[in-house]
Amino acid sequence: MELVFLSLFLIILSSFLTYRFFFISKRKDPKLPPGSLGWPIIGELLAFTRSGQNGTPQDFVQERMDKHGARIFKTSLLLEPMAVFCGPDGNKFLFSNENKLVASWWPTPVRKIFPSSILTATADKAKQTRKLLMTFLKPEALQKYVGTMDAVARRHFEVEWEGKAEVMVFHLIKTYTFYLACSLFASIEDSDQVLKLGREFDVMIKGILTLPLNIPGTRFYRATRAAEAIRRELRVMIQQRRVDLLEGKASPTQDLLSYLLVTPDDNGQFMVEKEIVDNFLVMLFAGHDTSASTLMMIIKYVAEMPHIYDEILKEQREIAALKGGDELLNWEDIQKMRYSWNVANEVMRLKAPAQGAFRTAIADFTYAGYEIPKGWKLYWSVNTTHRDPEYFPEPEKFDPMRFEGVGPAPYTFTPFGGGPRMCPGKEFARLQILVFLHNLVKRFRWETVFPNEKIRVDPMPAPAYGLPVRLFPHPS
Structure with a gap:
């Protein structure tokens, strides 16, 4: 009986999310960031996970940055449509608009495991x-x-x-x-x-x-x-x-x-x-x-x-x-x-020990010419700057002296957020x-x-x- 209820639940969930993702992906509004929401329900989670399993988590973000030629793109991870903010300008925007345009958000597993913590608190x-x-x-x-x-x-x-x-x-x-x-x-x-x-x-x-x-x-x-x-x-x-x-x-x-x-x-x-x-x-x-x-x-x-x-x-x-x-x-x-x-x-x-973190849009806003609807989830990734040759010349070269003097440009080195x-x-x-x-x-x-x-x-x-x-x- 438990298996029957579980199967019914998954069918209903699948139908709902398929409709939801189809609706979002077919919107005619050209102001949404470029990108793809991927498959119904799972979105692009498999590609995101696969890049980490391959030891190259930066590939997921970099491939989409190269494809869309933008410092922001849309995707879908962990059952949510999501805008990924790239580069130091994206980091600065999210960090400086905390509790103004954006607020901290974490996927359901984090909220379930740490329900009353600093991560999930108002x-x-x-x-x-x-x-x-x-x-x-x-x-x-x-x-x-x-x-x-x-x-x-x-x-x-x-x-x-x-x-x-x-x-x-x-x-x-x-x-x-x-x-x-x-x-x-x-x-x-x-x-x-x-x-x-x-x-x-x-x-x-x-x-x-x-x-x-x-x-x-x-x-x-x-x-x-x-x-x-x-x-x-x-x-x-x-x-x-x-x-x-x-x-x-x-x-x-x-x-x-x-x-x-x-x-x-x-x-x-x-x-x-x-x-x-x-x-x-x-x-x-x-x-x-x-x-x-x-x-x-x-x-x-x-x-x-x-x-x-x-x-x-x-x-x-x-x-x-x-x-x-x-x-x-x-x-x-x-x-x-x-x-x-x-x-x-x-x-x-x-x-970096952590690859990035999440936010949620608490109001409609425009960024880089694209509209971000209220309720959309947002993601920033260390990998949009840490290997960018514009900020770290010869990015694959191991050079501790990058951190001498004034060090990296603001919002480019973000292992601690x-x-x-x-x-x-x-x-x-x-x-x-x-x-x-x-x-x-x-x-x-x-x-x-x-x-x-x-x-x-x-x-x-x-x-x-x-x-x-x-x-x-x-x-x-």
């Missing part, structure tokens, strides 16, 4: 939540955590890397970044608990940009159940933390969890439990998968370019030489890692990456086992075989 609520999170994540607040990050990284390398001829990089980095996020955000130190949460988290992330088919066996079905399993764990932790705070066993400032429990917003309102849980899920995502993906790509690129490795090693050894004995890294040391951060930025230019919705965890990610890189190059040189290993994007860059590398320790 403008005013998102602003209040962002302010709370930024108080914890701003550089001044993060300075005190540099030493803790360094200590965690040292233990990680001592246990997981040293004494081994070969390691599986992507698995180790994901384990490290997730443990660090759990430790700093919620004081979770139990490695078994971290591993359990990490496994559920990996399943959840796989389903955030898929068709919202809540059917056993689909990614979305598995993702929603993994998210609920994590929520159950977090609710238990929140209840225990409330008790510990009342009894003085926990500090109001010890981590993000305590901070969110005891800190009201500007209106004097405290977050309810479901808001804390959902925002915590978002922060684990921002502080885990994106950084892990970037670190993995740094290791891959640097293995292929010994001269880049040598410059990083030189910089990090100069910093280490000024430290006494087992002295941990501090904020001043991080500021000296200029070249290393340039390398990380060049990696993110070529293989921009405007009011810029990623609040940008500075946390910088610390994670630089502390890990410092500890890695001090200990090893390395080479990849599979030099041409494919990097698939699903929804973030991930190596086909886990990026195994051979390690060559420095002489003592």
